[in-house]
Amino acid sequence: MTVAISHSPEVQAFFAKAAGIGNDQGNPRLKQIVLRILQDSARLIEDLAISDDEFWQAVDYLNRLGSRNEAGLLMAGLGLEHFLDLLSDARDSQAGYSGGTPRTIEGPLYVAGAPLCEGEAQLDDGRDTGQPMLLEGQVLGLDGQPLVGAIVDVWHANTQGLYSYFDSNQSAYNLRRRIRTDAQGRYRARSIVPSGYGCPTDGPTQACLDQLGRHGQRPAHIHFFISAPGYRHLTTQINLAGDEYLWDDFAHATRDGLVGEVEQLEGGVVRVVFNFCLQPAVHAEDEQRSQRPRALQAG
Numbered sequence: 001m002t003v004a005i006s007h008s009p010e011v012q013a014f015f016a017k018a019a020g021i022g023n024d025q026g027n028p029r030l031k032q033i034v035l036r037i038l039q040d041s042a043r044l045i046e047d048l049a050i051s052d053d054e055f056w057q058a059v060d061y062l063n064r065l066g067s068r069n070e071a072g073l074l075m076a077g078l079g080l081e082h083f084l085d086l087l088s089d090a091r092d093s094q095a096g097y098s099g100g101t102p103r104t105i106e107g108p109l110y111v112a113g114a115p116l117c118e119g120e121a122q123l124d125d126g127r128d129t130g131q132p133m134l135l136e137g138q139v140l141g142l143d144g145q146p147l148v149g150a151i152v153d154v155w156h157a158n159t160q161g162l163y164s165y166f167d168s169n170q171s172a173y174n175l176r177r178r179i180r181t182d183a184q185g186r187y188r189a190r191s192i193v194p195s196g197y198g199c200p201t202d203g204p205t206q207a208c209l210d211q212l213g214r215h216g217q218r219p220a221h222i223h224f225f226i227s228a229p230g231y232r233h234l235t236t237q238i239n240l241a242g243d244e245y246l247w248d249d250f251a252h253a254t255r256d257g258l259v260g261e262v263e264q265l266e267g268g269v270v271r272v273v274f275n276f277c278l279q280p281a282v283h284a285e286d287e288q289r290s291q292r293p294r295a296l297q298a299g
């Protein structure tokens with residue numbers, strides 16, 4: 001028989017005190033959040049009859065997750081990062097915002113401050129003998145007018161599925177650039193075709209996925225922040241057509257409208273053409289990306 005005490009006045013008062021409710025110090029918003037975490041955790045423990053062993057295994061798991069810097073990876077893998085996109089979509093719909101390139105997850109591997117290039121850029125440093133890739137397109141408004149001076153902030157993995165900065169074998173900002181669109185709103189990048197990748201096989205995220213009977217693989221993809229004065233910031237990525245994990249992405253990032261067609265050119269070169277379409281900003285803060293902590297980002 002289930003024993004439940006979490007709703008008793010005594011336990012509720014105890015959690016309120018633990019969350020600092022009633023004192024005049026600290027952060028009221030955080031108190032509210034912590035109180036809810038305590039209340040919901042207690043309900044979960046009761047409803048699922050969580051054993052002490054399971055509870056302390058979970059605590060140890062959180063320690064391992066942090067020690068490997070994989071909390072962001074787990075949020076992608078469990079779908080909570082995609083849920084935030086779905087929630088933003090629903091809020092947009094309710095507010096009457098529509099159209100433009102869909103958003104999708106940022107993931108945990110952005111590095112701020114990539115070199116800024118005018119119109120076009122070479123993304124790779126030439127040390128990885130991957131398949132050459134031309135990546136190009138336009139940044140447009142909803143009415144199709146080209147956006148001059150938009151910033152295309154692009155990052156992707158190498159042929160090993162690894163990202164510079166997080167992979168110390170790559171040069172600084174390898175496969176990362178910011179490109180300012182030209183007078184026709186165009187951007188052009190020369191690079192190498194990225195590989196898909198998986199969670200570290202010995203890490204806590206993959207250990208969790210194993211317990212869920214799931215793989216930890218992503219299709220080959222290219223990440224973008226797209227921004228322009230007067231337009232809503234867009235966080236998105238294009239996932240490359242033909243990848244076996246295109247619609248089986250452990251991070252749930254592939255969406256309709258975000259599949260990049262891969263065109264084979266002569267000489268083993270491939271071309272990916274992708275246009276981005278931005279919604280107008282209603283509020284000044286709409287032009288900015290989230291304040292999520294990121295590598296090498298000031299503040």
Ligand code: FE
Nearest residue numbers: 107109221223
């Ligand atoms: Fe990625």
